[in-house]
Amino acid sequence: MLTKLEGPIVRINPNELHIDDPEYYDELYVGSSRRTMKYEWAMKGFGPTISSFATEGHELHRTRRGALAPYFSKASVYQLEPTVQSVVNKLVSRLEAIRGSGTVINVIDVFTALTADIIGEYAFALPYDFIDNPDFAPHWYRVMMDFAETFHIFKQFGWMEPLVRKIPQGIVKIISPQLGALSTVGDMAKERIARVKAELAEGKKPDEKTIFYDMLTNDQLRPEDKTSERLEAEGISVLAAGSVTTAHMLSLLTFLIVDNTEILTRLQKELHTVMPRPDSQPKWNQLEQLPYLTAIIQEGLRWGYGVTHRLQRISPDVALQYDGWTIPPGIPVSMTSILMHDNQSLFPNPRLFSPERWLQPDSAQLRKYLVTFSKGSRQCLGMNLAYCELYLTLAAIFAPGRFSFEMFETDISDVEIAHDFFIPCERMDSKGIRVLVK
DSSP states (O other), X not given: OOOXXXXXXXXXXXXXXXXXXXXXXXHHHTOSSOOOBXXXXXXXXXXXXXXXXXXXXXXXXXXXXXXXXGGGSHHXXXXXXXXXXXXXXXXXXXXXXXXXXXXXXXXXXXXHHHHHHHHHHHHHSOOOOOTTSTTOOHHHHHHHHHHHHHHHHHHXXXXXXXXXXXXXXXXXXXXXXXXXXXXXXXXXXXXXXXXXXXXXXXXXXXXXXXXXXXXXXXXXXXXXXXXXXXXXXXXXXXXXXXXHHXXXXXXXXXXXXXXXXXXXHHHHXXXXXXXXXXXXXOOHHHHTTOHHHHHHHHHHHHHHOSOOSOEEEBOSSSOEEETTEEEOTTOOEEEXXXXXXXXXXXXXXXXXXXXXXXXXXXXXGGGGGOOTXXXXXXXXXXXXHHHHHHXXXXXXXXXXXXXOEEEOSOOGGGTSOOEEESEEEOOTTOOOOEEEEO
């Protein structure tokens, strides 16, 4: 048993350890060949632990993740690129219509509409058409953040989530918008899954590859993983993870680029090499080759953290070793991206947004400490889709000669993290990241 803890390893509650040591991250999250489990107490913050993300056990997680993983491989996302580009093009058309009108837009609403439409199309062949909403469906981001806020409630009071599901949802929404958000997101996933099943029963199938149509027709998938309850949980997970996280990153990058003329100028000069006209549409693999755009994205992923909550892992079979300490099997151990990304020794002046730190001769070594998507067998499933959306969207809106953005009553406090709702949340009284399009 551990009887004494000091330095970078701390017992943060009676059952859990936390380590703040960047050199240990790969050992904890990647390991070698050992089995790795999640911590059931933490995962109940997401409700029933039947989605692949929230699955506790090692073997069952491999089965469930294996059913989803092919749709998020880089090869699959390359095939999806025309769909992503078409939604980005709709966004550009909307911004062109707004340009010069004096209309103030909140980019977090804009980008949440963008990413939700993309994941809705890919998952269900049923886009939400939020981009076409006159105000970019501002309710959706609020619903998603209210939903994220319930993570802490359900984690601490596990009995509440099943109770909330039994109470008429109209009453729940009156009592608490945060708890009501659970049913809103759940209803959207449930409605989409029901439509997919109904269309399959009628013999219909989309022309393009979609996640849940293919899962329902996959003979290799266990029948118990095709139940409506399981697919709805998976739908909630895909919808939530596939929209607000990337939208948050696009929003803060928009602010950080527009707020720094030198960064914007250098970016547009580089983009001109593959976008000689404002309406040029370079491919994702072309944009990946641009060093400065890539550095901006890497620095945004570092600066914005990704998941801000600690991520617990359990080694059920073998003891972990750390700095002379033996951690017995079964003990939840966590690390946190905020402490990794703000580590002064790795990233001097860490709250300075500096893409140049990724262009130094030794910058390749820093990639080891960029853990926005975590690592190992539980690494974020949607990483490749997020990268595709980041590259295509940033290139489109910052294409030289296309748009000029001006911040409207927005400053750094509107993008800095103020709350940990598992994902980052800005200060509660912020009015968003607001811009004028010129």
